[in-house]
Amino acid sequence: MAAAASSTDRPGALEITRRLAEICGPPFARFAGPADEVAGRTARWVAVPGGPHAAAEVLRLAAAHQLTVVPRGAGTKIDWGAAPAQVDIMLDTGRLAGIWHEPQGSPVAEIGAGTPLRAVQATLDRTGQRLPVDAPSPGATLGGVLAADEAGPLRHRHGSPCAQLVGVRYLDADGELVSLGAAGTELLGRAGRAGGGAAGGGAAGGGAVALFGGAQVPGLDVARLLCGSQGGLGVLVSATMRVQAVPASRVWVTRPVWTPLEVHDLVRAVLAARLDPAAVELDLPVPVPLPRRRVHPDHPSVRGRPDHPSIARRSAGPAAAGSLVVLLEGGPADVAERAERLVAVLGPETVVGHAAPDWWGRYPFGPGETALRIDVPINDLHAAVYALRDAAGAPVPVRGSAGIGTVHAVLPGSLPPDRVASILAAVRGVLLARQGRCVVVAAPAPVRRVVDLWGELPTLPRLRAAKEHLDPHQRLAPGRLPGGL
Numbered sequence: 001m002a003a004a005a006s007s008t009d010r011p012g013a014l015e016i017t018r019r020l021a022e023i024c025g026p027p028f029a030r031f032a033g034p035a036d037e038v039a040g041r042t043a044r045w046v047a048v049p050g051g052p053h054a055a056a057e058v059l060r061l062a063a064a065h066q067l068t069v070v071p072r073g074a075g076t077k078i079d080w081g082a083a084p085a086q087v088d089i090m091l092d093t094g095r096l097a098g099i100w101h102e103p104q105g106s107p108v109a110e111i112g113a114g115t116p117l118r119a120v121q122a123t124l125d126r127t128g129q130r131l132p133v134d135a136p137s138p139g140a141t142l143g144g145v146l147a148a149d150e151a152g153p154l155r156h157r158h159g160s161p162c163a164q165l166v167g168v169r170y171l172d173a174d175g176e177l178v179s180l181g182a183a184g185t186e187l188l189g190r191a192g193r194a195g196g197g198a199a200g201g202g203a204a205g206g207g208a209v210a211l212f213g214g215a216q217v218p219g220l221d222v223a224r225l226l227c228g229s230q231g232g233l234g235v236l237v238s239a240t241m242r243v244q245a246v247p248a249s250r251v252w253v254t255r256p257v258w259t260p261l262e263v264h265d266l267v268r269a270v271l272a273a274r275l276d277p278a279a280v281e282l283d284l285p286v287p288v289p290l291p292r293r294r295v296h297p298d299h300p301s302v303r304g305r306p307d308h309p310s311i312a313r314r315s316a317g318p319a320a321a322g323s324l325v326v327l328l329e330g331g332p333a334d335v336a337e338r339a340e341r342l343v344a345v346l347g348p349e350t351v352v353g354h355a356a357p358d359w360w361g362r363y364p365f366g367p368g369e370t371a372l373r374i375d376v377p378i379n380d381l382h383a384a385v386y387a388l389r390d391a392a393g394a395p396v397p398v399r400g401s402a403g404i405g406t407v408h409a410v411l412p413g414s415l416p417p418d419r420v421a422s423i424l425a426a427v428r429g430v431l432l433a434r435q436g437r438c439v440v441v442a443a444p445a446p447v448r449r450v451v452d453l454w455g456e457l458p459t460l461p462r463l464r465a466a467k468e469h470l471d472p473h474q475r476l477a478p479g480r481l482p483g484g485l
Contacts, residue, residue: 013044016065020047020089023057028095036090038070038477039083040445043090050095052169052177052237059175059235062089062475070477071231073114073144076137079367080148080442081230082453085479093143096237099123108166109243113143113236129243132158136361143236149228152361153279153327156403162227164242170226170234173471177237180223225466232477232485233470247329250278251339252353252360255346257322260284260382266324266346267378267402273345275338278329280403283359284322284385286395324402325357364399365410370420370443374398374427376436378405384431384438385409391426408441417450428455454482 020029028048036043049055062069067088072078074094093114100110109131111120117133117140124130134152135145142161144150151160158164167181226234257263263282270280326342328335343350365371376384381402388396388409400407411420420443427438440453457463460483467474467485479485 012065016061016067017045019061020045020058023047023054023061024049032090037078038072038087038090038480039079039081039448041083041085041087043070043087045088046090046092048092048095052096052171055091055093055096055235055237056171056175056177058089058091059171059173059475063174063473066473066475068475068478069231069235070480071143071147071235073141073147074116074137074139075144076140077144077148077150077442082480082482082484083445083448084477085474085484091235093141093236096143097141100238107242107244108240110167110238110240111142112238113146114141115143116141117145124243125246128246130246131161131241132164132244133161133241134361135161136363142239142241146227146236146239147230151401151406153281153401155406156277156279156401160227161241162224165224165227165239166242167240168223168226169237169239171237172234173473173475178222178234222470230477230480232481233466234476247278249332249335250327250329250354251335252356253326253328253339253342253346253350254353254357255324255326255350257282257284257324260385263322263324263402264379264382267381269345270324270326270342271378271403273341275326275328275342275345276330277326277403279325279327280401281325281327281360282322282398282400282402282407283325283357283364284398285364286321286397323357323359325360327356359399362399363408363410364397365408365442368413368444370411370413370415370447371441372409372411372424372427373439373441374400374405374407374409374431374436375439376405376431376434378403380431380434380436381405381407383434384427384436387427387430388423391423405436413444413447415447417447420447421451424451424455432456457482 017029017031023029024047028050030046032043032046034042036046047058049058059069068084068086069089069091070084070087071091071093096114097112098115099120100112109124117135120142121130132154133145134154135150136152137144137150140150145161146165149160149162167179169177169179171177226236255266257266263284267280270277328338328342339352343352363371374384374388385398388398392411396409396411398407398409411423424438424440431438437455439455440448440451443451463481464483464485467481
């Protein structure tokens, strides 16, 4: 970035500030403050363009001065992942908001990237519709959810938000506005046809070929590749998403659980019953003493424990250490019938309710803690949780979509970086044989600097090819993607 002023005090900085103010309007361009940072890396300027063309002008200004650009939505996940190598301009998408095309009864809606997801759902709800997207981050924008490919409990039935994507409008590194269908078909701009997978995982794959400047890059679907790219491949302007009717009835069927092995048995039973659950979620906090409730004495989850019924008499006591909760959606009569069948599968301790538990759709981690995401085949989820417990030397809180084998876990922020690294190495060793992965979602800066956040990533060569074609000069969030891309 030799042509850029190295600080906002040097000649040229005021000129860039003036130009940003011309593009965005004086109230919407400024020098960055201490709070304007990305995973600990502080920006130099903040620009809040009022529309796609103004955002394009910001990117062209950045290209002319060899400045880096990192997009920001609501900032709910701004500390996730790796810190960028440099943040010159933080491009705030807050004014790229609104539901722009929403004909009555349409199965799709085009939504500005800076629109808060809550506002989207509230607007759609007035017409009896919703996005089947329930990202846990409070206040998150649609663009931020897509950029992180962030999914909540509904991913069990509907997949990640990327799976609901019909098309996108985005700005490339040179400030060109490109519009693409999710199948990669060019609608406006200069990108080509593609079919493939996402940089961060979670998007569907394909076998088509992408064209970038005449070069062929197999397996790239540009529209979906932007999902999970954290702004490193393009700046999302809007997304066209599938919408659906709001379910007439929803019930949460809750079963207390005590061990990962018991969860394994129950999840298999739920899926085998073919009850079409919308979500199958697990909350397994650090265990309290085994609940003094009746559990079959031969079940492997309690056999041999000191408070087993054959050893100690049990009476009313504390709540269960964890919960397995199944969400059923649909018509009232149909949901009631399926809930009754599910209770028969899960047993007499099962409770049916019309409100989600307090922890539903929330992460088990908070600021300053080390957050992990584990993806593993559902039959091996219990092995992954046990491996994490053994490596950490104590039970670790786990929460997430047990029905598809994607959960989050949390390690204390006080753990030394080398200890976190050893835990990761042990867990990844177990997962490798089970075709699973463990990724560090967020972590304190000392941990983030030392540990391998991503682990083994087979798609890294494809991701590198995409970065070279879409951002050859490393202007967009350099270093945010795996492999330092």
